[in-house]
Amino acid sequence: MCGIAGYLDKGGGKVEVGRLVLRMLEALGSRGPDSAGVALYAERPGGELVLRVKLGEDGRPEMYVPRVVEQAGKAGQVRQAQQTAEYLWLTLDSREEPRQLERAIESAGPGVEVVSMGRQLEIIKQVGSPQNLDATYAISRFMGSHGLGHTRLSTESRIDLSHSQPFWAHGYPDLAVVHNGHICNYHKLRRIYEQQGHRFYTENDSEIIGMYLAGRLGEGLSLRQAMDASMGDLDGSFSYLAATPGEFGFAKDPFAFKPLLYAETEGFVAVATEEIALRAALGGEYEAREAQAGEVRVWQR
Amino acid sequence: MAEIDCQGRTTRQINAAIKEFIAQGESQVLLHNPAARHNLGVGIVQSARLEFAGSVGYFCAGMSAGPTVEIQGSAGWGLAESMMEGRVVVRGSAGNGAAASVRGGTVVIHGDAAARLGVSLKGGLVLVGGSCGYMAGFMAQKGTLVVCGDVGEAFADSMYEATCFVGGRIGDLGNDAVIKEPTARERAKLEALLSEHLPGRPNPDFKKVVSGRKLWNFNKQERALWREAL
Numbered sequence: 341m342c343g344i345a346g347y348l349d350k351g352g353g354k355v356e357v358g359r360l361v362l363r364m365l366e367a368l369g370s371r372g373p374d375s376a377g378v379a380l381y382a383e384r385p386g387g388e389l390v391l392r393v394k395l396g397e398d399g400r401p402e403m404y405v406p407r408v409v410e411q412a413g414k415a416g417q418v419r420q421a422q423q424t425a426e427y428l429w430l431t432l433d434s435r436e437e438p439r440q441l442e443r444a445i446e447s448a449g450p451g452v453e454v455v456s457m458g459r460q461l462e463i464i465k466q467v468g469s470p471q472n473l474d475a476t477y478a479i480s481r482f483m484g485s486h487g488l489g490h491t492r493l494s495t496e497s498r499i500d501l502s503h504s505q506p507f508w509a510h511g512y513p514d515l516a517v518v519h520n521g522h523i524c525n526y527h528k529l530r531r532i533y534e535q536q537g538h539r540f541y542t543e544n545d546s547e548i549i550g551m552y553l554a555g556r557l558g559e560g561l562s563l564r565q566a567m568d569a570s571m572g573d574l575d576g577s578f579s580y581l582a583a584t585p586g587e588f589g590f591a592k593d594p595f596a597f598k599p600l601l602y603a604e605t606e607g608f609v610a611v612a613t614e615e616i617a618l619r620a621a622l623g624g625e626y627e628a629r630e631a632q633a634g635e636v637r638v639w640q641r
Numbered sequence: 642m643a644e645i646d647c648q649g650r651t652t653r654q655i656n657a658a659i660k661e662f663i664a665q666g667e668s669q670v671l672l673h674n675p676a677a678r679h680n681l682g683v684g685i686v687q688s689a690r691l692e693f694a695g696s697v698g699y700f701c702a703g704m705s706a707g708p709t710v711e712i713q714g715s716a717g718w719g720l721a722e723s724m725m726e727g728r729v730v731v732r733g734s735a736g737n738g739a740a741a742s743v744r745g746g747t748v749v750i751h752g753d754a755a756a757r758l759g760v761s762l763k764g765g766l767v768l769v770g771g772s773c774g775y776m777a778g779f780m781a782q783k784g785t786l787v788v789c790g791d792v793g794e795a796f797a798d799s800m801y802e803a804t805c806f807v808g809g810r811i812g813d814l815g816n817d818a819v820i821k822e823p824t825a826r827e828r829a830k831l832e833a834l835l836s837e838h839l840p841g842r843p844n845p846d847f848k849k850v851v852s853g854r855k856l857w858n859f860n861k862q863e864r865a866l867w868r869e870a871l
Contacts (some may be wrong), residue, residue, distance in 0.1 A: 630717075632755060
C-alpha cells in the first residue's frame, strides 16, 4: 500500500504547502499508518543551506547537538541551530562539497544522519501518523512553493525514522523522492552503486530511486529525461514523485500496478495515490485523471 | 428526490441510507460530497437512479443489479465491477479495471479509462468516449466494448467471444485478436449508441476487433500457438 502526494503552486509563490500536503496525507492515512513524512520547498532570501539532521538513536538526542554544530561549524558559518524532538534544524553558509559536509556532520555520533540538505528543501518524517508529525513539527505552518508527502505501510524493511519517506538523494542537494511500490531489481542496482562507493542508509528499496535520479542528473540529464530513463532501469511496481527547487514530476510503472492520479489547473498541480486526497485538500472545480501506464510528467515551477 | 450528504457519514451509513430511501419507494437519490470515497453505491439491486455530485473512489456501483448511477466527476479503480444489469455513467474519467467482469447493463465513460478496462467482460455494453490503457478486454467472454479514442497495448488479448470497436489507434493487438471490418448494420448500431449515450460526439471510423478463436481449443503439438499465448 503506502500513500504518496504532491502539490505544486504554479504561481511559485508562498502558499500553505505544508497544510495542503498534510491534508492529503491525512486522507491517505488508511493506506499506511507506520510512518509519515513531508519534503517541502521554500525559497530562502539569504540563500543559505538548510539541513535537517536526525540526532542519535539512543533516546538522548540533545546530547549530540553540540557535536553536530561543531562539525557543521568546521565546514562553514552556522547561522541558526534549533532542536525539535529527534531533529536538529541547521542553517549555514558553506561552500563545502555536499558529500563532505554530510560526512563531517554524520561523524558527530552513531545514528546521526543528514535527513535533508539543500537551499530550499526540508524533509521532516517520523514513525506514526501525519497528525503526530504536525503536532511535533507544525508542518501546517510551512509556507512554500511545492512539496511531497508519504504515509507508509511497511512491508520489507524496518519501521524507524531513517526508513521512512520522503528520501533525500544523499549527496545531491534539494532532490527528494516519495515512492509507492516495490523496486524488484533493488539488490542488483544496490550492488552496482555500492561498488561505485555510494553509501546506503537503509534497507528500504525506495531509497535507490533518489540515488538513481541523482546519478542521471549528474550525467547532465534533465529531471524529465532521468525519470524517462528510470522506466527502463527500474523494475517492479512503482508510482513515484520527485522534486527539485525548479521542477516537480511523477512516474508510473509500465504496468500501472500502483494507483496515481493528478489534477492540473491554472493555479496548481496536485498528485496523489487516491483522488480522496485531492478532494480532502483542494476545493473548487478540477478534474482528476488516473496517470496512464508508463506515464511520466514533469512541471516547471 | 431524496438527498444524502456523504460528509460526516461512514461508507456503511451512506450505503445503508441509499438502500433505506429505495426501500421507502424513492426513485431518485442525490448524493452530495462523495469526495472520491471508496465503495459508494455498491450492491444496489433495485432500479432506482443514484447521482453522485462529484468524484467517487474505488468500486463505485460494484455488484449492482438494476440502478442507474450517474457520476458527475471521475471514478477510481474497479468502477461497476461485476455489475449484473443497470447503467453507470461517468462524466469524467475512470481508473484501472473499470467494468471488470460486468455481466450485463451499460457502462459509459465520457472521458478516458485507464488500464485493464472491461477485463473478463461477460455481457453488456462498455462505451468509452476517450481513450483507454493497456489490456482492455482481456479474456472477455461476451458483450460489447466500444472505445471512441485510442486503445493501449495487448488489446482484446485472449478473448473467448466479445465484440470490440475502436475509433482511434490500436497500441497493439493481444493474442488471438483479429481486426475485421464492421458490417453496415454494426455501423448503424454504433451511430445509434453514440447518439444515445455520447450525443454530440463525432462518429469515428470504427475498426472491429474479435477473437480469432484459435485459443478456444488447441492441440498441444501446436507449439507456435503455445509460445505466442504464454
